[in-house]
Amino acid sequence: MTSLLPSSQSTEVFYPSSDGEPLAESYIHLYALLVTLEVLRQYLQGQQATVLSNQFLYYAQGFPKLRVSPDMMVIFNVAPGGRDNYKIWEEGQVPVVIFEMTSESTKNQDTGFKKTLYEQLGVLEYWLFDPKGEWIKEKLQGYRLRNEVYEAITDSRCEPLQLRLQLEEQLIGFYREDTGEKLLIPEELAQALKQERIARQQAESQVERLKEQLRSLGVNPDLI
Numbered sequence: 001m002t003s004l005l006p007s008s009q010s011t012e013v014f015y016p017s018s019d020g021e022p023l024a025e026s027y028i029h030l031y032a033l034l035v036t037l038e039v040l041r042q043y044l045q046g047q048q049a050t051v052l053s054n055q056f057l058y059y060a061q062g063f064p065k066l067r068v069s070p071d072m073m074v075i076f077n078v079a080p081g082g083r084d085n086y087k088i089w090e091e092g093q094v095p096v097v098i099f100e101m102t103s104e105s106t107k108n109q110d111t112g113f114k115k116t117l118y119e120q121l122g123v124l125e126y127w128l129f130d131p132k133g134e135w136i137k138e139k140l141q142g143y144r145l146r147n148e149v150y151e152a153i154t155d156s157r158c159e160p161l162q163l164r165l166q167l168e169e170q171l172i173g174f175y176r177e178d179t180g181e182k183l184l185i186p187e188e189l190a191q192a193l194k195q196e197r198i199a200r201q202q203a204e205s206q207v208e209r210l211k212e213q214l215r216s217l218g219v220n221p222d223l224i
Contacts, residue, residue: 015064017056017084024054024071028170029101032131033071036099039174039183040074043161049076056085057095059121068117072099074161088121096160097125099172104134115143119150124160126150131170140167 024030033053040051053072060066067085073095075086088094098118102110110128118126126143130136142153142165156165157177166173174183211221 013062013064015056015058015067015085015087019056019069021069024101025103025105026132028131029103032129032171033101035171035185036072038186040072040161043163043174043183044074044080047076048078048080049074050078050080050082052083052086055083058085058087059117061087061089068114070095070098070114071101073097076160094122096123097127097158098123099127099129102128102130102136103132107135115150119143119145119148122148125153125158127153127158127165129172138167140165140172 024033037051037053044051051072051074052070054069056067056069057073058064058067073086074097075091075093075095078091078093095118100106100110100114115126122145124145128136128141130139130141133139140156142156142158143150144153144159145151157163158165158174161174162177163183164175164177166175171185175181176183215221
């Protein structure tokens with residue numbers, strides 16, 4: 001395993017935050033990435049945690065070429081909010097969960113180098129989501145760290161996040177284990193807020209009609 005200890009180098013080392021590569025290889029992958037990012041960001045609000053997407057994860061101080069760029073990583077016990085990049089030795093925490101939006105073209109890296117690296121770093125769970133179903137028949141496959149080795153997840157549970165994962169066409173559906181409640185994606189959240197607003201307006205209109213009926217009977221509704 002690569003050492004995560006501080007380097008004794010006296011010269012300042014530059015750690016880039018971008019390599020100019022595209023965020024995702026297709027619209028489907030990009031949409032799945034952005035939706036997952038927002039759902040998990042909302043879920044973790046108020047906690048000492050952060051969700052980072054497509055940003056460099058540096059794991060060896062003094063060696064800027066030793067880096068990886070997970071599609072999505074969740075880190076606990078760190079300050080909330082974004083970063084230009086994530087350096088393990090500065091933050092003091094390794095991601096607990098990493099998601100990769102995988103495809104046929106990234107299969108070898110996702111199941112080879114990245115899987116081995118995340119296992120060695122101690123990432124508790126590693127999830128591969130293949131929204132096009134190019135090489136994962138079920139589209140979703142997870143690995144859980146057991147005795148420092150990844151084992152395939154068979155229960156669809158994300159233990160560190162206390163969420164149940166469910167395939168929903170080209171997206172991952174997230175459900176709370178304690179209540180069974182679904183974490184709404186942005187479109188669903190907007191629709192729920194719209195329905196709530198309509199219901200509130202209807203209730204207010206009904207109250208006004210009732211007040212008018214009382215006034216027609218000579219009753220002052222404000223005195224009731």
